[in-house]
Amino acid sequence: MKNLLLASTSTLHGEPYLAYLLETLEDFFKTVTTVTFIPYARPGGITHDAYTALVAKAFATINKKVVGLHTHKDPAKGIQEAEAFFTGGGNTFLLVQQLHELGLMKPLKSKILTGAPYFGTSAGSNIAGVNMQTTNDMPIVYPSSFETLGLVPFNINAHYLDPDPTSTHNGETRATRIKEFHCFNSTPVVGLREGSFIHIQDKNTTLKGAFKARIFEQNKAPYEGINLHF
């Protein structure tokens, strides 16, 4: 049993935090009283407490209580007892390093596979994939492994950006980076544009939101798609 909501971004330009998703979240978490928030990705270095407060404020508008996983003495127990999860964005290396170091990757996966709703944005969506190897983030810490939850049989590239034909910059485009990934890895990659999100309910995977996805499969030209059943 699986019930996942994986968003490219938490926030659309000029909008409050999570605003574009609140209606969807109200339905997604309709049977849930308290959401356990996983704050380890710390965007911009924000503290666990401050990040949790930001999330709690947004979730209050849909009448959900939020508890930060970092407030549990035994976070593995916190996971076992949780009703539902939200993992926020930030730095994927930091998030993955923390989950491995605290021994939480397996308990979290097991709990989600019992049907506990899991919502992720950005780094929190990345970790639902096979591994974190299509993140855009900077390797600010060294995780003991790049493996992640493997809840879906593909990787996500969050905040996917189309190549800018007017750019004079020589840094690699997102598409070139993913092509390099496919020199060494066969996992399909879903380039998820800001405003798009994926709903996975058991075996049904549905792309929702504003845009098609840019899909990258090994030894194929990238293509626009909505079918995420690989």
Add this chain to the structure above:
Amino acid sequence: MKNLLLASTSTLHGEPYLAYLLETLEDFFKTVTTVTFIPYARPGGITHDAYTALVAKAFATINKKVVGLHTHKDPAKGIQEAEAFFTGGGNTFLLVQQLHELGLMKPLKSKILTGAPYFGTSAGSNIAGVNMQTTNDMPIVYPSSFETLGLVPFNINAHYLDPDPTSTHNGETRATRIKEFHCFNSTPVVGLREGSFIHIQDKNTTLKGAFKARIFEQNKAPYEGINLHF
């Protein structure tokens, strides 16, 4: 003894490979007949042979012979016998993973410290720093360590891009990513814009090229600078 040339990029928009650096390279390599090329970063997945051929073509215009390090049966011996080095850009994770796996990080550093000229572009410049933790690249492979050559007491962020005030994208800016790096690391970071390069001769470090650098030190506001003596 050290003689390093570390460039943000190999190529400026609309120009041939290395064109803007050829005059500088002619002087930098003036005592050298053959440059040993380290092709492991494989931009866009190009083969070692094809990458070396591209470099050889550019270096032929300044009458330098190029040998790919990958053509040596024993690459550590190839390093010991080399006159000078060029490490090209591509994926920093792949470059660092290969240098560690082949046991080349220490021999390369030792040889460079005897005075053998070292030229790097992009990923090849990153590895001159303390570690690779300010790369922009995707973690397509898992290196056994993020440590690099430590030839300079700072890290480089190659292809440095100023935040775009008109952007509606919610992905982290380069400055935010480097701020996150400084939550966990005290190494100064030099944001090196395309068209800029650093010349290090023993204890003298000089910023050259078109732009000032954007400098990031822990617990300080980022600033524009040309003084890279930390």
